[in-house]
Amino acid sequence: MSDGKCTHCGHQGLEPGFLADHKQPGFGVWVEGELERGVFGGAKMMGRSKWLVDARRCPQCYHVELFAGRQL
Ligand SMILES: [Zn+2]
Numbered sequence: 244m245s246d247g248k249c250t251h252c253g254h255q256g257l258e259p260g261f262l263a264d265h266k267q268p269g270f271g272v273w274v275e276g277e278l279e280r281g282v283f284g285g286a287k288m289m290g291r292s293k294w295l296v297d298a299r300r301c302p303q304c305y306h307v308e309l310f311a312g313r314q315l
Pocket residue numbers: 249250251252253254301302303304305306
């Protein structure tokens with residue numbers, strides 16, 4: 244998915260990518276509903292739908308557009 248238009252500068256053609264923790268080999272997801280934290284401080288994830296976050300970067304101004312269109 245290298246198409247799309249930058250909403251910041253209008254450049255056509257965004258670079259594909261995704262959000263990850265730089266220390267662990269995971270990836271970012273969009274979680275349905277308001278953030279609720281459990282007793283240990285982590286976000287409650289049970290029963291929520293989760294979607295992969297596509298992060299497309301503009302090669303001209305480096306603005307990043309986020310899309311959550313693929314459910315896990
Ligand atoms: Zn741009």
